[in-house]
Structure formats: C-alpha cells, structure tokens
Amino acid sequence: MHLLPTVLSALWLVSAANAAEPTPLEKRAQCASTLSIAQGLAQELQNKYFSASSGMYNGGSLWTDANAMEDLHNLMLATGTNEFSAVADESWIGRNALQSSDTGFWNGIVNGAIDDAAWIVLALWKIADYKINRGLNATPYLNSALTVYNIVAAQWDPSTCGGGVWWSTAHTYKNAITNQLFLLTSAVGAINFPNQAPFLANALKSWAWMEGSGMRNSQGLWNDGLTDACTNNGQTTWTYNQGVIASGLGALYAVTGNSSLLTQAEITLDATINLLTTNDILRESCDDAASGGPVCNQDQQIFKGLWMKHLQYYLDRANDASRVAKYAPFIGSQSSAVFHFGTGAGDDVGSVWYAPNAGGSIFTPKTSTSGLEAQVCAAKYGPC
Ligand SMILES: *[C@@H]1O[C@H](CO)[C@@H](O)[C@H](O)[C@H]1NC(C)=O
Numbered sequence: 001m002h003l004l005p006t007v008l009s010a011l012w013l014v015s016a017a018n019a020a021e022p023t024p025l026e027k028r029a030q031c032a033s034t035l036s037i038a039q040g041l042a043q044e045l046q047n048k049y050f051s052a053s054s055g056m057y058n059g060g061s062l063w064t065d066a067n068a069m070e071d072l073h074n075l076m077l078a079t080g081t082n083e084f085s086a087v088a089d090e091s092w093i094g095r096n097a098l099q100s101s102d103t104g105f106w107n108g109i110v111n112g113a114i115d116d117a118a119w120i121v122l123a124l125w126k127i128a129d130y131k132i133n134r135g136l137n138a139t140p141y142l143n144s145a146l147t148v149y150n151i152v153a154a155q156w157d158p159s160t161c162g163g164g165v166w167w168s169t170a171h172t173y174k175n176a177i178t179n180q181l182f183l184l185t186s187a188v189g190a191i192n193f194p195n196q197a198p199f200l201a202n203a204l205k206s207w208a209w210m211e212g213s214g215m216r217n218s219q220g221l222w223n224d225g226l227t228d229a230c231t232n233n234g235q236t237t238w239t240y241n242q243g244v245i246a247s248g249l250g251a252l253y254a255v256t257g258n259s260s261l262l263t264q265a266e267i268t269l270d271a272t273i274n275l276l277t278t279n280d281i282l283r284e285s286c287d288d289a290a291s292g293g294p295v296c297n298q299d300q301q302i303f304k305g306l307w308m309k310h311l312q313y314y315l316d317r318a319n320d321a322s323r324v325a326k327y328a329p330f331i332g333s334q335s336s337a338v339f340h341f342g343t344g345a346g347d348d349v350g351s352v353w354y355a356p357n358a359g360g361s362i363f364t365p366k367t368s369t370s371g372l373e374a375q376v377c378a379a380k381y382g383p384c
Contacts, residue, residue: 030078030079030379030380031378031379031380031382031383031384032384033384034335034375034378034379034382034384035075035078035079035376035379037335037339037375037379038075038078038372038375038376038379039075039079039081039083040347041343041347041349041368041371041372041375042071042072042075042084042372043083043347044346044347044348044368045057045068045348045365045368045369045372046072046084046087048346048348048365048368049364049365049368050087050365052090054092055090055091055092055093055094055095056091056092057365058365059364059365059366060365060366061298061299061366062093062109062113062116062120063113063115063116063119063120063299064298064299064302064365064366064369065091065092065093065365066093066116066119066120066122066123067119067122067123067302067305067306067309067369067373068365068369068372069087069088069091069093069094069123069126069127070122070123070126070127070309071309071369071372071373071376072084072087073088073126073127073129073130074126074309074376075372075376076130077129077130077133078376078379078380082134085130085134088127088130088131088141093120093123093124094127094141096109096144097124097127097140097141097143097144097145098140100144101140101143101144101146101147102147103147103150103151106144106147106148106151107151110148110151112168112169112170113168114151114152114155114165114166114167114168114169114178115167115168115175115177115178115181117148117151117152118148118149118152118178118181118182118184118185119181120145120148121145121148121149121152121185122181122184122185122188124141124142124144124145124148125141125142125145125188125192127141128141128142128145149185149189152165152178152181152182152185153165153182153186153198153202155169155178156182156202156205157171160174160230161174161213161226161230162209162212162230163205163209164179164206164209164210164213164226165178165179165182165206166178167225173225173226174225174226174230175224175225175226176210176215176222176223176224176225176241176245177224177238177240177241177244179206179209179210179213179215180210180222180241180244180245180248181244181248182202182206183203183206183207183210183245183248183249183252184244184247184248184251184310186199186200186202186203186206187199187200187203187248187251187252187254187255188251189202189203190203190251190252190255191251191254191255200255203248203251203252203255204252204256206248207248207249207252207261210245211264213226213230214226214230214231214232215232216245216267216268217232217234217237219237219271219275220267220268220270220271221237221241221242221268221271221272221275221276222237222241222242222245222268223235223236223237223241224236224237224238224241236285237275237276237285238284238285238300238303239272239276239282239284239303239304239306239307240302240303240304240306240307240310242268242269242271242272242276242307243269243272243306243307243308243309243310243311243314244306244310245265245268246265246266246268246269246310246311246314247310247311247313247314247317249261249262249264249265249314250262250265250313250314250315250316250317250318251313251317253265253317253318254317254319262318262320262323265314265318266323269311269314269327272307273330277354278354278355279354279355280330280333281333281334281337281341281353281354281355282304282307282308282334282353282354283304283353283354284296284300284303284304284351286300287351287352287353287354287360288352288360289341289352289354289355289356289357289358289359289360289361290358290359290360291358291359291360292359292360293360295360295362296351296362298364298366299366301351301362301364301366301367301370302366302367302369302370303370304334304353304370304374305369305370305371305372305373305374306370306373308331308334308373308374308377308378309373309376309377311327311331311377311381312376312377312380312381315327315380315381324381327381328381328382328383329383331377331378331381331382332378332382332383334353334374334377334378334382335374335375335377335378335382337353337354338353338371338374338375339375340356341353341354341355341356341357342357342361342367342371342374343371344357344361344363348363348367348368349363349367349368349370349371349372350362350363350367350371351363351364351367351370353371353374
C-alpha cells in the first residue's frame with residue numbers, strides 16, 4: 001500500500017514534468033493534540049457552512065472559499081488522513097477546474113478580480129499537492145492553476161508606477177495584496193515547475209518593483225496600496241499583507257538562496273508582532289471584543305488566519321530551525337488565544353482572538369477558516 005502512491009506520483013512526474021519535493025521542514029512531525037483541535041474546527045466548518053450541492057460556503061465568497069479549500073488540503077497533508085478528500089471535486093472551484101482550463105472560461109469566473117485569481121491559484125496548487133501525494137490525478141487542477149496564473153501575470157503593467165499587476169481589470173488600483181500574491185505564486189511556480197518560464201523572472205521583477213514601490217512604511221508594515229501618484233496611500237496595514245509578503249519572500253529565497261530576502265521578510269513579521277497585536281495576540285484594526293465597536297467586513301474577517309498560514313509557509317521555505325524557534329512562542333500564543341478566546345460553541349471560531357468574546361466577535365465561514373489556519377500553523381510550528 002505504501003508503494004502505490006509513490007509509483008503513481010513518479011509516473012505522474014514523468015508525464016507532467018513537475019511537482020515539488022517537500023522541504024525537510026514540510027515533512028516535520030506535527031503536534032498531534034493541536035492537529036486534533038484543527039480537525040475539529042475543519043469538521044465544524046464543513047458541517048456548519050459548506051453546501052455540497054452548491055460547492056460553496058453559505059456566507060462565503062470566492063476568494064475565502066478558495067482559502068478554505070487550500071486549508072482543508074493543507075490539514076490533510078499534515079495529518080495523513082483523507083476525511084475531506086471528496087470536497088475538492090465537490091467544490092465550485094474544483095468543479096470548474098474539472099470542467100475546463102480555458103482562459104476565457106476562467107476569466108468569466110475571476111470576473112476581473114486579480115487578487116481573487118491569485119488566491120485561486122494557491123488553492124488549486126494545494127489541492128494538486130494533496131492529490132499527487134495520495135496518488136490521485138491532479139492534472140485538471142494543475143492545468144487550471146496555470147491558466148489562472150497567466151491571467152494574473154497578464155495584468156503586469158510597467159506603464160503605471162513602473163510595474164506591478166493591477167488589482168482588477170478595471171485598472172484603477174495597484175495594491176499590496178495583489179502584488180504580494182503575484183510574487184508568491186511566481187516564486188512557488190519557480191519551485192514547483194523549475195523548467196517553465198517565466199515564473200522565476202516574474203518573481204524577481206515583482207520583488208524588485210515592490211521593494212522600490214514605497215508600499216512598505218517606515219515601521220516595516222505594508223499599507224494597502226498606492227495612490228494615483230504612485231506613492232504609499234497610507235491606508236490600513238492589514239495583517240494578511242504582512243504574512244503574504246513573508247511567504248513570497250521565503251519562496252523566492254528558496255529558489256535564489258538570497259538570504260537577504262529572509263531579513264526583509266522578518267522586518268515585516270516582527271513589526272506585525274510588535275504593532276498589530278493586543279496582549280501579544282493578533283488584532284485586526286476592526287476587531288473589538290465588545291459589541292457596538294468597529295466590525296470587520298466579510299474580507300477582513302479572515303486576515304489574521306492568513307497571516308498565520310503564510311507564516312507557516314514562510315517557515316517551510318526558510319527551512320531553518322532557529323527561525324522556527326524564534327516564532328514558535330508567538331505561534332503558540334495565537335493557538336491558545338484561538339482556543340480559549342476565539343472558539344465558541346460547537347468548535348466554530350469567531351473573529352476576535354485577543355480577548356474573551358464580550359459580544360463583538362463575529363462567527364462566519366471566514367472567521368472559522370481563519371481560526372483553522374491558526375491551528376494548522378501551530379500544529380507544525382508551535383510548541384506542543
Ligand atoms: C538579495 O535580496 C536583496 C533584498 O531584496 C536585494 O536587495 C539584493 O539585490 C539581492 N541580491 C541579489 C544578488 O539578487
């Protein structure tokens with residue numbers, strides 16, 4: 001039984017000339033008790049919010065659904081179990097991947113949202129990783145991922161602000177998240193598909209442009225994006241921006257060996273820990289444990305979990321035990337806060353992690369997914 005998946009994935013490797021070997025840290029033993037907590041959260045996410053008939057989460061949205069798909073597969077890769085193996089093909093994103101990898105078809109799904117497109121690429125690749133690992137056919141997922149990646153890459157435009165991809169096909173905004181995701185997907189593409197241009201070239205040009213873009217402020221945090229005059233617009237420093245840049249830089253380090261990229265990543269990770277927390281726990285600017293205060297919108301409800309997931313990916317790519325030791329205590333604190341403060345009835349996780357819920361924590365598929373991401377990260381890199 002052990003040989004079969006290996007043989008199949010070896011055959012697949014020959015046929016598609018691809019698939020990354022996990023780095024040593026990606027194979028590292030994980031904390032069983034934290035994984036068990038994560039499995040409980042994932043089960044609740046599916047039971048409470050997932051509709052097998054539509055393939056979507058009730059109260060979800062395309063890009064956060066994509067993240068939930070990625071997370072279920074990240075979890076199964078961690079546990080070695082297969083309890084969510086039917087979800088990919090059942091999901092709306094998966095059904096589309098099975099239906100077509102045509103560019104026009106996927107343009108219709110992406111509907112002009114280039115950041116959404118890049119999140120979909122990450123989900124399709126993670127599903128493919130899982131399927132390859134289990135000896136299943138991943139080809140439709142890989143083909144669709146490449147199509148969607150190319151949709152993102154086509155939005156690179158040097159004629160405004162000297163480069164960067166547009167946030168949407170309306171071409172009104174160059175922002176941090178879309179460009180951070182372009183760096184990340186390009187660098188991961190360069191790792192997974194080493195002989196396929198233009199992944200590495202795109203990753204290098206993306207970082208070169210972002211490094212000079214001014215979107216990272218003097219505190220080390222990335223603001224939301226650029227003004228029409230191509231200067232930092234001073235808008236909110238969301239947590240997810242501070243995580244996705246790190247995983248992009250970690251992946252670029254993994255392909256180039258340039259360790260300055262890790263230094264750059266940790267400027268921002270450390271600034272997050274210093275500046276975007278209350279009582280050492282991540283706090284989005286819209287988080288309020290009490291009722292009647294600010295309320296995170298549908299997108300913002302998932303941001304902290306994305307910071308955690310991309311810290312996990314950063315540590316995978318940095319592949320350095322001393323860096324794991326540096327971040328493990330903070331990761332453990334987040335795991336504990338999600339467990340003690342964030343988790344409500346029936347294993348659903350709310351939006352507020354930094355303090356016990358006093359009526360302000362919101363419970364949605366996005367917040368549930370965010371909590372799951374924190375626990376999956378902690379199972380790998382937190383204390384046990
Ligand atoms: C390594 O990364 C740093 C940080 O971004 C950059 O400034 C430098 O040019 C890179 N070095 C090479 C040889 O590419």
